Amino acid sequence: MKFIKNIFDKNKPLFEKGGKFEKFMPFFESFETLFFVPNEVTSSKGVQIRDAVDLKRMMMTVIIAMIPCLIFGIWNVGYQHGLATGEVMSFGQQIWTGLIVVLPIIIVSYASGLTVEFIFGIKKGHALNEGFLVSGMLIPLVVPPTIPLWQVALATIFAVLIGKEVFGGTGMNILNVALTARAFLYFAYPSEISGEVWTYLGDKTPIDGYTGGTSLAIANEASVAGENVIGALANSNTVISSEFFSFSNLFFGFIPGSIGETSALMALLGAILLIATGVGSWKIIVSVFGGAYFTALLFQAIGVNEYMLMPAHYHLVIGGLAFGAVFMATDPVTATQTEKGKWIYGILIGVLTIIIRVFNPAYPEGIMLAILLMNVFAPLIDFYVVKANKQRRLQRATV
Amino acid sequence: MSHTIKLKKGFDINLAGKADKKIATCDQPETFALKPTDFLGIERPKLMVEVGDTVKAGTPLLYCKMMEEVKYCAPVSGEIVEIKRGEKRKLLEIRILADKEIVYEKFKNYSVSDLVKIDKNEVIDLLLQSGVWPNIIQRPYGIVANPEETPKSIFISTFDTHPLAPDYDFTLSGEEHNFQAGIDILRKLTNGKIHLGLNGNGEVSSVFSHTKNVELHSISGKHPAGNVGVHIHHIDPISKGDLVWTVDPYGVVQIGKLFLEGKYDASKTIALAGSEVSTPEYYKTYTGACVNKMVERNVKGRNVRFVSGNVLTGEKIKSDGYLGFYHHQLTVIPEGDHSEFMGWILPTTKKLSFHKAFGLLSYLNGKNKEYIIDTNTKGERRTFVQTGVFEQVTPMDILPTYLVKAIMAEDYDEMEALGIYEMIEEDIALCEFVDVSKHELQKILREGLDLLKNS
Incomplete structure (x- = not known):
């Protein structure tokens, strides 16, 4: 703890006003506050004490609530793969197959969304809003496992930009960000999000008589x-x-179905x-x-x-x-x-x-x-x- | 027979360090101060004394150019030793070095039977020149009342549900006759009724329960059940154009004393409370007391905050600062200027929360658990995200989220329509405490009220 604190304290001057990376303060702050609750105190007038809740904890609660869907979804991708291809898979293999498919989607979703968030954060000089932590996890759960990764990136960027940032960022958006991404895919790339896309087949062919529709x-x-x-x-x-x-x-x-919503x-x-x-x-x-x-x-x-x-x-x-x-x-x-x-x-x-x-x-x-x-x-x-x-x-x- | 109001919404903040119902023995502080910033009505204060002047208790020290009749008087007799100013020469404190024996300005006094006969103008004159008038607060805005107006009713809440609040039953025991006299005087100021809010959560002392010539209301529920604004909302709400006055029970007693004894008696019993106080007890002192003597050798930690008033609506002062005019308690809590590793997600039962988000387990403790809460904001400022929380702690038919947004947008009509006239800082303080996004709602509300007042 002390060790991590020292790293942050040592590098902080670089990001403070006049520092080399002054502009990247929001970036630095977002990481620092991920480890440490800031030492800010209440103002001299008004409430002198505050409730222990904050937005980070609230958003984290939603992410924790999604974990059952996520884990089940990862397993189900592997399970459906086994059913469709006729391959006999152990539980471990099912999870592994699911991870190989789902993890990249999650990483791409977070990476592309957070990049947009950070650009806006740096531009407007505010720390990262925690809202995207939830959206970034929701998006992978509502897309089919066979979705091309570049489409995930494109849809996420579109959703964060047009769905949220143009309205002023977290708290100001009119449309749900994750659903905006889903709707974008739905209307922009209809062939990749309907039909036989719901089962991950890999390089295998399905068994005779299998239909992959939802x-x-x-x-x-x-x-x-x-x-x-x-x-x-x-x-x-x-x-x-x-x-x-x-x-x-x-x-x-x-x-079969979207990764997390079956x-x-x-x-x-x-x-x-x-x-x-x-x-x-x-x-x-x-x-x-x-x-x-x-x-x-x-x-x-x-x-x-x-x-x-x-x-x-x-x-x-x-x-x-x-x-x-x-x-x-x-x-x-x-x-x-x-x-x-x-x-x-x-x-x-x-x-x-x-x-x-x-x-x-x-x-x-x-x-x-x-x-x-x-x-x-x-x-x-x-x-x-x-x-x-x-x-x-x-x-x-x-x- | 009293009316009963049961409130379901609200939240009690149960802090450690409640004051024992004992009067501590302690020397009186050497200096006392009148702080013009305590009075929301004062916009252009005009000093009437200079450094070196000697004053008696009840000698006027200043007035406001907007309302010259209202005099703000010295709480104790002594010598003016310092006039402290801040930025742009803003008047901050008038400090008085107190005499060992308090000398009072002599005002006319009356017998109990005479009280009925005095006419309204005589009452107002005496209240104004003696220095007790600022006890009367006008709603909307929560400012010192204008003597030229007549309110539709007067409200007095006889209990305080704020964290660690003093118990008026204890601090005002034995003052029954002064309280009744104060009520009889206030009755002359309104054509309507005087409403007395009694504590419906427990036994009510005879100081208040036997009061005559008032409407009694028994109000029960969690904080803010003791807030006079909540009482007004449920009994005789304020609409646009309405005026209601409020007085706290100490103010009523002071008014009674003025008329029965002919003096401005600013002596008061205050509670010294909070987790950082070694022996939390009550102290007998005077309005505007310097707190140094009380906290000397009576504070546990080093890094503490002294709060004049309670932790929801009070004001930070220094260890040799002065108690506010309307404050009956001094709270000492730990300062929270430290960063906590992973503090935003680790499960805890020690940190009090109205919420039950992941890891916030204080609700498992039951309501008797006492908490030590420091001044850390416990999170950063964010835009409004979570909804429906403010409404759960506001026992009024008001939508605080919408009201706050209307104020931020400076939408005058919307503010009025959403009931801004029914609220002052203390009515929104609990929302500020539970706010996930850590806004300064009391400050925002005051900005809205100022906009309307000056429009």
Whole structure:
């Protein structure tokens, strides 16, 4: 500890005003504060003591909540690889294969995003904002394992620049940064993010009869063709197992998909941590699930197309709904900021997700677009909640 | 019969070093000071004395050119020894070397039965020239009240829920008749009611519970349940154009004493508290006391901070500094100017937090655990990210996040609409404490209030 402190203290003058690397002070500060909480004290007037919380710890909590999804995702990449190629793999081999695929994506995501953050930090003279630590981990979890690394870099840079920095940086952005990256890929490189991209094959060929589509794509295709959705899921990949897309496999996440979002269970583990620590809004998480479930129930009762007839609880486990509800919708900057607004915001995300899934043949995944859309509407919802507060004050005055 | 208000929101900061309910024996300090900066209303102070003048307790020392009737008087008798000025000759302190035996300016005194008969103008005149008037605070803005105005009601909170706050039941015991006399005088200043907020969390002493001619309200809950601003919000809220006055219980007693005894008696019992005090106890002294005698040989650590007032709204002073006019406590806490290795992530139960983010485990301790908290900011300034936290510690129908943003944007209409008139520093102090992004919310709020006041 003392040793590290000495290194920082020794080099600090280089970065201070008048020093050789004066301009890089934000860079230096970001690293120093990663090791040591600064020796700053409260001002002479105002609060003399402060709560032990800070933004670093808050953001770290979110990252810790993502660890189950990450570890499961790494393993699942290897596991799916084994299933698709018919290769018999040990647990260790599955993890190893997953690491080889996922680690580079994580490194590229952090490296490209942090570079942009540091450039802006140095330009504006402020230390690195911790927000990107979360975004940088979210991006690898929502892309397919076969994504080209240069696309990860491009999408991350686009998201940080256009999604965040042009609005003024962390805390000012309108759209969720990780979802902006995902949407960028989705619209800029549609062929690399749909179809048979969800399973990492490496240089091997898949076994006969294997289809690499996600549950969402299969459901979508079946519905368009007028077939029973559950039946279509059950008939997929029977060459591997007749249970391949069973409800429990969907729930546990033993299916192809984006790296970190296949398992509803792991997302729920994250949700438990976020809710227990109060870092993620339980109102948003609950209302997204609730909104989606009841919309699906309602659609089931109406039942115009085959997709609508799919049992409502399936909607909660296919695609990225669980992951999105827990980690994307709860982003405090882009969500609604009033407590009542959080309910409305969450419910509408759930409702929209199901609507997009069921009625829109072009975009099989609804949660991404639903959250981005509600990000845009969040200020409007808050506007009306705040207006009601103002109204109560005005009415009181006239009495 | 009292009305009951139960507050659910809030947060108690349970600090180590509570003052024992004993009066310590200690020599009176040699010097006392009046600090014009304590009074938010004073913008252009005008001195009425010079170095070398002798004054009595109650002799006017200065007034403000904006409101010349209000006199700010010497708390003790003695000789003016120093007039301390800061940058741009800003008046900071008027120091008085106190006499061994306090000599008082003589004012007219009344019997209890006479109190009913005095008319309003006579009351105001006496309050103004004797130096007790600055006890009366006007909301909105939290400034010294303007004697030409009439408030719609007057609020008195008889308990203080700030960390380590003095217990008024103890410091004012035996002052029942003065308190009642003060109430009877204040009644002449408003056409509305006088609202007395009683502590709903425990036993209320007879000093307050038997008060007549007031509306009694029992208010329970965590801090800020004792804040008068919270009482106003729930009982008779301030809308645009409304005026409410507030007085703390000590001020009421002082007003009562003035009329019954004919003197400006600035003696007060203060609490010396905090984790760095060897024997935290109460002290009998006078307004504006120099703290050196009290803290001499009574402080544990070397690197400590002396705070006039409480740790949420107080002000840092030196070890030979002076207590603020409105302060009834001196808090001594450790200075936090050290860096902590990995302090931002290591799990801990020792650091108090309202939050439960990863590793912040203080909520497991239960509410009786006492904390030692230093002055470290425990993190760096960031933009607003987390939401919904301020609302959890503000037991009012106010959205502090939106209010603060409106102030930062200097949006006058929005500030008004969001209820800035209902708040002063102490009402937002807890938000400042729990803020993840470490903003100075009290300072921001005051900037907003100043904008509106001067508009």
